[in-house]
Amino acid sequence: MRIGLYFGSFNPIHHAHLIIANHILNETLVDKVWFVVSPHNPLKETSSLLDENHRFHLVNVAIEADDRLKASNIEFSLPRPSYTSITLAHLSEKYPQHEFCIIMGSDSFQNIRRWKNFEFILKNYQILIYERPGFEIADNINAKINILKAPLLELSATAIRKLIKEKKSLKYLLPEAVITEIEKAGHYRK
Numbered sequence: 001m002r003i004g005l006y007f008g009s010f011n012p013i014h015h016a017h018l019i020i021a022n023h024i025l026n027e028t029l030v031d032k033v034w035f036v037v038s039p040h041n042p043l044k045e046t047s048s049l050l051d052e053n054h055r056f057h058l059v060n061v062a063i064e065a066d067d068r069l070k071a072s073n074i075e076f077s078l079p080r081p082s083y084t085s086i087t088l089a090h091l092s093e094k095y096p097q098h099e100f101c102i103i104m105g106s107d108s109f110q111n112i113r114r115w116k117n118f119e120f121i122l123k124n125y126q127i128l129i130y131e132r133p134g135f136e137i138a139d140n141i142n143a144k145i146n147i148l149k150a151p152l153l154e155l156s157a158t159a160i161r162k163l164i165k166e167k168k169s170l171k172y173l174l175p176e177a178v179i180t181e182i183e184k185a186g187h188y189r190k
């Protein structure tokens, strides 16, 4: 099976993540999308990060009714910070029957040269890039990239966390069931 690995902090998961996964599935670029929840992005501070188990739970709540999607906590048992090259090597060894590609926004792709072992990643895995407002894709990299033609989505987890702190409504920005869980647990208020 061809699996699209969608790595992220998902702090929290929101509708842009789900729209992107659905777009890639609709375009039949992959058979399934796995949301790989990263405990700690090596290039991001941890101060605003919700506990990884809660983030993983929210991803599961968001995708519950959709069997094309899966949440993975594989990085919870791998070294920290969460280096994607290590996870990829691990997954390729664990699932030799699957072909993996990577899904990312253009903001992540802009930074790819700062990633550990980025040459290994670019050489061995196709990358499906979803353009993000304000982050142009320089197509001058020698890699198997596919820049997706799809509507831009002006939505971020940062904006969602800010709305929660300001006690504003999250309606339509993330699935209702995820909003209910966040409110019930009091996540991101402080």
Ligand SMILES: Nc1ncnc2c1ncn2[C@@H]1O[C@H](COP(=O)(O)OP(=O)(O)OP(=O)(O)O)[C@@H](O)[C@H]1O
Residues within 6 Å of the ligand: 007, 008, 009, 010, 011, 016, 017, 020, 103, 104, 105, 106, 107, 108, 130, 131, 132, 133, 153, 154, 155, 156, 157, 158, 159
């Ligand atoms: N609106 C968006 N358009 C395109 N790609 C996106 C969008 N939001 C997130 N992504 C991509 O999804 C992946 C996971 O993103 P992440 O969990 O960091 O969400 P985020 O909204 O960017 O979070 P934060 O605001 O906390 O940085 C990254 O590859 C990121 O580029």
Ligand SMILES: O=C(O)c1ccc[n+]([C@@H]2O[C@H](COP(=O)([O-])O)[C@@H](O)[C@H]2O)c1
Residues within 6 Å of the ligand: 007, 008, 009, 010, 036, 037, 038, 040, 041, 042, 043, 044, 082, 083, 084, 085, 108, 114, 115, 116
């Ligand atoms: O491997 C690296 O060096 C590396 C550097 C920066 C980011 N990443 C991964 O990229 C993914 C996207 O992170 P984020 O926080 O933007 O959702 C997440 O899985 C990180 O672990 C990986």
